Every structure is written in C-alpha cells, then in structure tokens.
Amino acid sequence: MPTEFSSPPDKSSLWRPNRSSSRQVESIVRIVCLIFAGISILTTLGIVLSLIFETIDFFSDPFFRQALWINRLPDLLPDASEAQIQAVGEQIQALDPTQLSSASQAVGLEPPSPIAGFFYAITRFFTDRRWTPLFANDTDFGIFVLISATLMTTTIALIVAVPLGLLIAIFLSEYAAPKLRQVLKPVLELLAGVPSVVFGYFALLTVTPFLQQLIPSLQGFNALSAGMVLGVSIIPLVASLSEDAINAVPQDLRQGAFAMGATKREAIQAVVLPAALSGIVASIILAMSRAIGETMIVTLAAGQNPQPINGDLGFINPFIPVMTMTAFIVQVSLGDAPFGSLAYKTIFAVGMALFLITLTLNIVSYWFVRRFREKYD
Amino acid sequence: MASSQSQFSTPQPTVATVSEFAGNLPQRYLVDRAFRLATWVATAIAIAVLGWLLIDVLSQGLGRLSWQFLTSFPSRRPEDAGIIGALAGTFWVMIIVPIVAFPIGVGAGLYLEEFSDDTWFSRLIEININNLAGVPSIIYGLLGLAAFVRIMEPITGGRTVLAGALTLALLVLPIIIVATREALRAVPEGIRLAGLAMGGSRWQVVRDHVLPAALSGILTGVILALSRAIGETAPLITIGALTFVPFTPGCTENFPYFNPLDLVRCPTDVAQSPFTVMPIQIFNWISRPQQAFHENGAAAIIVLLVMLVLMNSVAIALRSRFQGRRS
Numbered sequence: 128m129p130t131e132f133s134s135p136p137d138k139s140s141l142w143r144p145n146r147s148s149s150r151q152v153e154s155i156v157r158i159v160c161l162i163f164a165g166i167s168i169l170t171t172l173g174i175v176l177s178l179i180f181e182t183i184d185f186f187s188d189p190f191f192r193q194a195l196w197i198n199r200l201p202d203l204l205p206d207a208s209e210a211q212i213q214a215v216g217e218q219i220q221a222l223d224p225t226q227l228s229s230a231s232q233a234v235g236l237e238p239p240s241p242i243a244g245f246f247y248a249i250t251r252f253f254t255d256r257r258w259t260p261l262f263a264n265d266t267d268f269g270i271f272v273l274i275s276a277t278l279m280t281t282t283i284a285l286i287v288a289v290p291l292g293l294l295i296a297i298f299l300s301e302y303a304a305p306k307l308r309q310v311l312k313p314v315l316e317l318l319a320g321v322p323s324v325v326f327g328y329f330a331l332l333t334v335t336p337f338l339q340q341l342i343p344s345l346q347g348f349n350a351l352s353a354g355m356v357l358g359v360s361i362i363p364l365v366a367s368l369s370e371d372a373i374n375a376v377p378q379d380l381r382q383g384a385f386a387m388g389a390t391k392r393e394a395i396q397a398v399v400l401p402a403a404l405s406g407i408v409a410s411i412i413l414a415m416s417r418a419i420g421e422t423m424i425v426t427l428a429a430g431q432n433p434q435p436i437n438g439d440l441g442f443i444n445p446f447i448p449v450m451t452m453t454a455f456i457v458q459v460s461l462g463d464a465p466f467g468s469l470a471y472k473t474i475f476a477v478g479m480a481l482f483l484i485t486l487t488l489n490i491v492s493y494w495f496v497r498r499f500r501e502k503y504d
Numbered sequence: 505m506a507s508s509q510s511q512f513s514t515p516q517p518t519v520a521t522v523s524e525f526a527g528n529l530p531q532r533y534l535v536d537r538a539f540r541l542a543t544w545v546a547t548a549i550a551i552a553v554l555g556w557l558l559i560d561v562l563s564q565g566l567g568r569l570s571w572q573f574l575t576s577f578p579s580r581r582p583e584d585a586g587i588i589g590a591l592a593g594t595f596w597v598m599i600i601v602p603i604v605a606f607p608i609g610v611g612a613g614l615y616l617e618e619f620s621d622d623t624w625f626s627r628l629i630e631i632n633i634n635n636l637a638g639v640p641s642i643i644y645g646l647l648g649l650a651a652f653v654r655i656m657e658p659i660t661g662g663r664t665v666l667a668g669a670l671t672l673a674l675l676v677l678p679i680i681i682v683a684t685r686e687a688l689r690a691v692p693e694g695i696r697l698a699g700l701a702m703g704g705s706r707w708q709v710v711r712d713h714v715l716p717a718a719l720s721g722i723l724t725g726v727i728l729a730l731s732r733a734i735g736e737t738a739p740l741i742t743i744g745a746l747t748f749v750p751f752t753p754g755c756t757e758n759f760p761y762f763n764p765l766d767l768v769r770c771p772t773d774v775a776q777s778p779f780t781v782m783p784i785q786i787f788n789w790i791s792r793p794q795q796a797f798h799e800n801g802a803a804a805i806i807v808l809l810v811m812l813v814l815m816n817s818v819a820i821a822l823r824s825r826f827q828g829r830r831s
Contacts, residue, residue, distance in 0.1 A: 146705075149708060153707040156707045160614050161615055163609075164615040164616060166608055166612065167632055167633050168628070168632055170636060170647070170677065171636060177650035181650060290546070294545075294546030298543035298544065303547075311547065313820070320735075320812060321557070322736070322808065322812070325557070325786075325805050327790065328798075329561075332564075366550075390532050392539040413638065420640020422738035423738060453642050456738075457741050460741050461741060461747070463744065474742075475650070478642070481643065482639065482643050485639065
C-alpha cells in the first residue's frame with residue numbers, strides 16, 4: 128500500500144522569506160553608498176570653491192585698490208607737482224586699506240572703485256615681474272616668476288625622466304626575461320613609493336654636493352639637482368604607464384614587422400612605439416603634471432628665492448636658488464599666516480594657478496588617449 | 505608586316521645579390537645591440553640611483569638610530585632629539601585615516617560597481633575620481649586649510665590631528681575607490697549570479713559572497729593608500745601641522761606615549777591635539793644647517809622607510825594570496 132502524502136495545510140508557512148525587510152535594508156545600503164560616492168564630488172566642489180572664493184578674495188583685497196589709487200594720482204591731480212603727488216601718495220599709503228572709502232575725506236579725493244581694484248589686481252598678477260608678496264612695501268605679485276621656476280624644474284625633470292622611463296618601459300616589455308621582470312617591477316614600485324621628503328633629502332644633501340664637484344658655480348640650493356631628482360621620482364610613472372601602452376600593442380604587429388625582415392629594434396621603433404604613441408604621450412603629460420605639483424623636493428633643494436623676470440635671465444638659470452609655486456605655498460604655511468591676511472589669500476591664488484595648470488594637463492592627457500588611441504580589436 | 509617589339513615586354517627579372525638582400529645586416533644588428541644595451545643601462549641607472557639613495561641614508565642615519573632616538577621628544581640639541589612626537593602623530597594618522605576613508609572608499613566603490621546603473625551620475629563620479637587622482641597633494645592641503653581648519657573649526661579644533669587626518673583621508677580616497685572597484689571586478693560574475701539565483705537580494709549577495717571574495721584585494725588597496733598617506737608632507741604643512749612637538753596627542757602621558765584606547769577614553773584629547781608627523785619632522789631636520797640634524801633626518805628616514813616597507817610587504821602578501829585564490 129503506497130504511503131499517502133498529504134500536502135501541508137499552508138504552503139506559505141514553509142517558504143516565506145522576509146522580503147520587505149531585506150528590501151528596506153538594501154535601499155538603505157544603496158543610499159548610504161550613493162552618499163559615500165557623492166563625497167568624491169563634494170571633495171572636488173570643496174577644492175574648486177575654496178580656491179575660487181579665496182582667489183576672488185585675494186584679487187579684491189583693498190591693498191590693490193590702495194595701490195591703484197596711488198598709481199592714478201598723476202591723473203587725479205593733473206596740476207600738482209611731483210613732490211605734492213608723492214606727499215599725497217604717502218598720505219594714502221598710511222591709510223588703513225580696509226577703511227579706504229571712509230578715510231578718503233582726509234585726502235580729499237575719491238578712491239577708485241573696488242571693481243577697478245579687482246581688475247588692477249588681476250593685471251598685476253599677470254604682468255608684475257617680481258614676486259615679493261611678503262615684503263612690507265614695494266610688494267609685487269608676478270605669478271610668472273613662480274611659474275617660470277616651476278617650468279624650469281619640470282623641464283629638467285622631463286629631460287631625465289622621459290628617456291630613462293621610456294627605455295625602461297621598452298626593456299621591461301620587450302627585452303627582459305619574465306623572471307627578471309618579476310624582480311624589476313617591485314623595485315620600480317619601491318622607487319615610486321619613496322616619500323617625496325626622502326627625495327628632497329637626497330637632492331639637497333647628496334646630489335647637490337656631488338654636482339658641486341662637477342660644476343663649481345652651483346649653489347647650495349638650485350633648480351638643477353632639484354629637477355634631476357624630481358625626474359628620478361617620476362621615472363616609475365612614465366615607465367609603468369608607457370609599459371602598459373606598449374603591452375597593449377598586439378603581438379601580430381611585431382610579428383608582421385619581423386616577417387618583413389625588420390630587426391627587433393626596427394620593429395620597436397617603426398611599429399610598436401608609433402602604435403603605442405598615444406599612451407606614451409599621455410604618460411609623459413601625466414608625469415609633467417605630477418612634477419609641476421610636486422612639493423617637497425623643490426622646496427628643500429631648489430630654494431626660496433623668487434628670481435625676477437628681467438634681463439639678467441636669473442629666472443632661467445638652473446644653478447641658482449629659485450622658488451616654485453609649491454615652495455611658496457610651503458613657505459607661507461610654515462610662517463603661520465593669520466586667516467584673512469594678504470599672505471593667506473596669496474597661497475590660494477597660487478594654488479588656483481597650480482590647480483588650473485595641472486587640471487589642464489590632466490584633461491589634455493585624457494583627451495590625447497581618447498583621440499589618438501589605435502584600436503586593435 | 506614588320507614585327508614591332510611589344511611595348512609591354514616583361515622586364516628582365518633582377519636577382520638580388522646576397523649582400524643587397526641582407527640589407528647591411530651586420531650594421532643593423534650592431535645598432536640593435538646598442539639599443540638593447542641602452543635599455544639595460546637605463547634600467548640599471550634607475551636601480552643604481554635607488555641604491556645610492558638607500559646607501560646614503562643608511563650610512564648617514566644608522567649611527568643615530570637608538571632606543572633614545574625612538575623615544576625622545578625633539579630638542580634643540582641634535583644628540584638629545586628624538587622622534588616620539590612624530591611617531592605618535594603618524595600613528596594616530598594611521599588609525600584615523602582608515603576609520604574615515606575605508607567605509608567611504610569601499611562604499612563608493614560598491615556603489616559604482618554593484619549598485620549603480622550606467623547613469624550620468626555614476627559617469628560623473630567616475631570622471632571626477634580620475635580627476636581627483638591627478639590633483640597635486642598640496643592642493644588638498646589648501647582644501648583642508650579652508651574646510652577643516654577654518655570652516656569646521658568647532659569640530660576639528662583648528663590645526664589638529666583630526667583636521668590632518670581628514671585631509672589625508674580625502675587625499676587617499678581615490679586610491680581606495682579604484683582598488684575596491686578592481687577587487688570587485690575580479691570577483692567572477694558566476695558568484696553573483698549564483699547568489700541571485702538562490703533568491704538573495706543584491707545586498708545579501710554582495711555582503712555574503714562578493715565582499716568576502718574581494719576583501720583581500722580591498723585591504724591591499726587600503727594599505728597602499730595608508731602608506732601613501734604617512735609619506736605625505738606637503739598637505740600637512742599647508743594645514744599647519746607643527747614642526748616642534750614636545751608632547752604626544754592623547755591622554756597617555758608616559759611610555760609608550762600612544763595608546764589606541766585613548767580614542768575611546770579621551771577622543772577629544774586625541775582628535776583636537778596639535779601634532780606633527782614623521783615626514784614633517786624629517787623636513788624640519790633636513791632644512792636646518794647643522795650636519796648633526798641631517799643625521800637625525802637620515803635616521804628618521806630609515807624608520808619611515810622601514811614602516812613603508814613593512815606595510816608594502818603586507819600588501820604584497822595579501823595580493824599574492826588574493827591572486828592565488830582567484831586563478
């Protein structure tokens with residue numbers, strides 16, 4: 128007699144997962160994750176907004192309005208003699224810059240409008256030939272003084288890093304035996320992981336004394352050794368990104384070149400490198416952006432002396448101390464500038480210039496890969 | 505009819521001589537060898553520079569390394585100076601940065617890989633993270649100065665451990681997010697599909713199956729991010745970390761000077777304390793003119809490098825375990 132199976136009285140009691148609660152948990156987790164992802168956007172917003180606000184604050188600093196006022200005195204007082212103009216100028220100089228409008232009765236002249244002061248500040252920022260924002264008087268704000276020093280150290284760094292990095296990439300991807308490669312890659316990662324302050328130590332206390340034996344005129348702080356060590360520090364970036372680009376070139380292309388009778392170097396030079404060019408150029412641009420933003424090496428080894436842009440050409444002399452954008456920010460930060468002071472605002476204006484330059488380079492590099500990548504599918 | 509020669513006569517076949525066919529091979533091979541040698545030399549130069557740096561640091565600093573050096577506060581006399589203040593600062597940064605950056609970074613990675621559809625928002629976040637990774641670290645310092653030191657002063661207390669750790673957390677966030685995404689992508693799709701087929705919700709599958717499988721990869725990324733954070737100098741100088749710190753954050757006054765439990769016992773004492781970290785201490789000693797301080801700097805560099813090598817070996821070990829399981 129077959130066993131009788133009876134169906135359970137209520138099937139749903141056997142299989143009733145608590146779906147509504149798990150759905151609630153899921154939507155909570157989803158929202159929390161969304162918020163966390165949004166923090167990266169907030170970071171960017173924070174960077175952009177703090178730079179923009181403080182930079183606008185810098186350009187609208189009454190200091191510039193006051194300077195413009197003194198600058199305009201010959202036009203405002205066309206009949207006055209030079210001595211008179213100088214006297215009035217000194218009178219204005221003595222005013223509290225934050226009280227310009229109310230103090231103008233003392234001079235008997237209208238000060239220039241804040242907007243005029245703002246545009247005057249922007250003009251000064253781009254056309255001054257000296258960088259002396261911390262001087263009590265005779266203050267100048269020529270950002271190109273700092274940019275030229277940054278470009279000099281970056282150029283020296285690229286002269287070191289591009290050939291070495293590229294050759295290392297070719298060695299790793301084309302010549303090195305797999306075992307050797309396995310050893311070399313961590314060594315390069317080690318080089319990439321060395322903190323920049325350690326490279327700064329190396330540049331200042333090891334490379335500079337060494338180079339001074341070869342170049343006696345080299346000063347203790349100089350752009351040359353800072354740039355060279357900066358170059359060493361970005362070698363791993365150039366090498367690993369270029370290697371990725373070279374590895375992405377399909378093997379068929381190499382074999383096609385060999386079949387045409389090319390030697391290995393000819394195949395690399397005529398086929399592989401051109402095919403990987405977009406990735407290689409992008410890696411160089413990224414390395415340049417990194418070198419421009421690098422701080423400790425140039426602060427420690429390149430010095431703190433902004434060189435005026437003039438006929439002496441000190442601003443392109445790699446043997447003497449210069450001051451990069453990042454070194455200036457560090458100098459002011461170490462000096463404990465009070466909030467709201469002109470020095471405090473200046474570092475944000477310099478930071479804005481630095482941010483715009485590196486952002487442009489990053490976008491160009493991104494665009495370059497997109498635009499010129501060879502696709503092999 | 506005169507037979508005229510055809511205009512299209514087949515040309516006499518030319519046979520290349522052996523030397524022409526070889527195309528001057530000896531010289532081409534010579535150039536090849538020179539090129540190969542150049543790639544060798546370039547690699548050797550990079551390694552030699554690294555070796556030069558390490559040997560120089562070791563020869564300068566090894567003599568100064570001692571128990572006294574590790575456990576003393578900074579001093580005007582180089583032979584009495586030590587790094588305990590900087591070690592404690594770095595230690596607290598290493599604790600607070602992951603507390604902040606780990607959940608946020610992993611959450612953001614989870615959102616991008618597991619929860620988001622391909623919307624404009626997720627693409628915006630992706631582009632944004634790529635951009636953030638390229639922002640110079642000193643700019644993060646300016647952000648920290650404006651946001652954490654100034655605007656959030658009631659919470660952070662100004663130029664403090666908390667402000668520094670938050671700045672560094674934002675700095676390493678892109679690294680953690682990218683590492684999390686890579687680790688999640690390496691988890692086979694089959695695991696997710698199997699979990700979903702068993703009736704699990706997306707979050708249940710992620711929590712019980714995907715995250716455990718990806719965890720060692722994520723931890724590798726977190727450790728690498730931390731080793732980046734403790735080597736950073738510029739952003740902390742910008743937010744105004746001190747250079748001379750004759751005390752340690754927290755309420756442990758005596759040896760060993762820092763105690764993780766302080767975070768529970770006296771959180772504000774830790775978070776709102778002024779601080780310095782190893783790289784800033786090194787920077788401070790290097791930028792002085794006296795040779796004896798340079799030796800202190802080299803000794804501190806050795807300590808910092810040992811910490812970094814230890815962290816990186818843990819990361820490499822984790823990664824190889826991770827790769828071993830996946831293949």
